[in-house]
Amino acid sequence: MNRSFCIRAFNHVAIAPNGAVKLCCRALGYAKRDGAVESIESRDFSGIWNGDYYKQIREKMLSGETIPECSSCYRDEELVGGSVRTRTLADWRNGFLNPGKMTLDELVADANRRNFLADYPVDFDLHLGNACNLRCRMCSGLYSSSIAADKVQSRWRPRETAPFEIMAKPQEVLLTRRVGAIYKHLGSVENDENGAPYIDVMNGTQIRLPEGAIVREIVVVHQPSLAGEWVLNIKADNILIGQISLARSPARMNFSSIADYGGLLSLTLVALGRPNDEKTVRRIRTYSIAIAVSFPKKTRRWYNMASNVEAQLIANAQELGRLVLVGGEPMASKQTRDILDMLISDGRADNLFLNITTNGTKFEEADFDRLRRFKRADIALSLDGVGRTGEYIRHGCKQTVVVDAIARLRELPNIAMRMAPTLQAYNLLDICALFDFARERGISPGGTVLDHPSFLAVEVLPRRIREVALHRLRERREMPACPRELPTLNLYVARLQANLDAHHDERALSSFLRYTQELDDDRGECFATALPELSEMLADLGYAIPQVGSWA
The missing domain is CATH 3.20.20.70 (Aldolase class I)
Known part of the structure; x- marks a missing residue:
């Protein structure tokens, strides 16, 4: 059988804590319909299992087309010659979850005859929520x-939320004083030539979103001026999550296909090639930003x-x-x-x-x-x-x-x-x-x-x-x-x-050191005491973590 085929697309399903459906626990990304994540919270599972996404995946696998969601297994196979995909297929061929000892030829013939529909799965991987004591x-x-x-770890690792289609109607947060959200270091509100208020957003601006808000889209709209070679870096809790190239027309960054972010955003303007016109340099900072957010339904x-x-x-x-x-x-x-x-x-x-x-x-x-x-x-x-x-x-x-x-x-x-x-x-x-x-x-x-x-x-x-x-x-x-x-x-x-x-x-190493220090400080732990060898080797190489707590 080709290197794309995986038996799990025919007999297995994984369901994440947020209800989203995946090919398996190793799959990158979720099943989708019309660009939206498939969730058993919003659709009957039977419709998902034999919906267009799964049927197309099965057809592609049988034709030998590689599946992006399966890249982690492909990588393992290149590194060590085996993966979850190859092991589960071998187990199935030997009769595990295959009591009738169906052959691959029989499975392929059955899938083609049934237009890539599959019987109800016999192998379930269920993430029963995120309740955990650790x-x-x-x-x-x-x-x-x-x-x-x-308060510390959640800032570094924002939690994913429910799929987009079950969110409430998006709202916009504009960077003006009219909004009830709290902003840090935004500068003063001024009026443009049309009398519209705006805030001169400085480098390193931090935006605290309204409680419970999840970012869905960031839209950058410029005043009528040349942008030059500039980009806006977007960070979520100090982790770079994307860039928006500045242009005359509105530029968007859509989050629904990337991840869900809430909490603290940082905005930093970066000049890739400074324009010569001093007026352009001055005017480049007179842009406005709209942040579309959603609030999860209470369900x-x-x-x-x-x-x-x-x-x-x-x-x-x-x-x-x-x-x-x-x-x-x-x-x-x-x-x-x-x-x-x-x-x-x-x-x-x-x-x-x-x-x-x-x-x-x-x-x-x-x-x-x-x-x-x-x-x-x-x-x-x-x-x-x-x-x-x-x-x-x-x-x-x-x-x-x-x-x-x-x-x-x-x-x-x-x-x-x-x-x-x-x-x-x-x-x-x-x-x-x-x-x-x-x-x-x-x-x-x-x-x-x-x-x-x-x-x-x-x-x-x-x-x-x-x-x-x-x-x-x-x-x-x-x-x-x-x-x-x-x-x-x-x-x-x-x-x-x-x-x-x-x-x-x-x-990345700087983030590791800072993350470790912040957790140690909050928890009263000590990296050097818990992991002395790693701590000493890092220190010898010039990377020391201050001992801000004592391990207990």
Whole structure:
């Protein structure tokens, strides 16, 4: 079969905390209809599953056309020769979620005959909201309610909101004194030649949006003057999110296809090639900006609605073969236990593969009895470090609690555990200790590599630090006692090798240092105490983080 085909487009669906539908958890972007994100909060799932988006994806896959949403798997295949796509296809060919042992030729013939319609999915990946008790440094408010409420972390990692089509009517915020919003450093209000008021927006202007507002579009309208070679840089909470080239006609930046931003925006004017006319230089700053914002409707989220979770999704999946529950933290959610109880009571648990990704801190005693009722329960433990390293990265986590939960899970005969760390700047030098921790407890190794935000990715660290980590990972690959670690080690080594010679982004490293310092200050933690080796190596290279708190 061609390198584009993925069985998941025919039997699997992933649903994000905001109700948006994705091809799978690795897919980049969401299913769309007429440019708007498909959501089970606004449309029946059956219509989405066999709608134009999915049918077109299936047709393209069968014809060998590459799918942009699948680029992360394509990249993994180039780096290490395998991916989620190739592994799930191999499992399907061997009968997993394919009890009738359908062949690929039979699937292709069936898809062509049915105009690329597919039977109801048998594999569900559900993110049951963002309820979570931890504030992991690499996470965001989309996946953690605790982060969404964190005044520092939520400013750096704005939470995505519900899809655009369920938003209230957009409103405009104009940069004049008539608006009730609060602005900083806007300068004085003047009148143009037509008597219309405007504010001379200076470089570095910061705009505090009305509470609850989400940016949808920024429109820049100039006074009648030549723009020259100028652009307006737009930053959301100090992270560059786009540029608008200045021109005579209104210039727009549409956010509905990029992301949702709220909070603090910064506007900076940049001269690419200064115009010679002094009048033009003076007049260039007499532009106006309109910011279109939306306010989310007050509505119950899909995972809090029994009709959505039970009737629309799981109850209709009578051939359900696997259920993946992710959060937030699934075990912090009443919905998780309601779903498990429903599957146990109607008898489907006996033949069902259950996957739960958990931080291991919220298990109740009754949960262990629930888990033993399923054919098999795979528990993916979100661990990113051992001891202080792990507790620093995953704020609120106590390793003793996780170790106790692991011991209880090991008592169950149908349980398989694997660790699911995210390789990132914080744990790059300590990841091998986590492999040792897992091996000592019979936990299968696994893991992914962080891509976003870029200022927390491994590439943000200076080359010397990445070289040390790469050497350690290569040495570990040669250890005969670690054969099960090879796929993950190969992934980590390939990622570090592929980007070793890439240009080092000093601005991203500066963001990493500032982000770390702000979280330390707010939480009373200390980077140098929690991650002493990384801290010392950064300091030796001239990148020190002030010790503004004490680790406790």
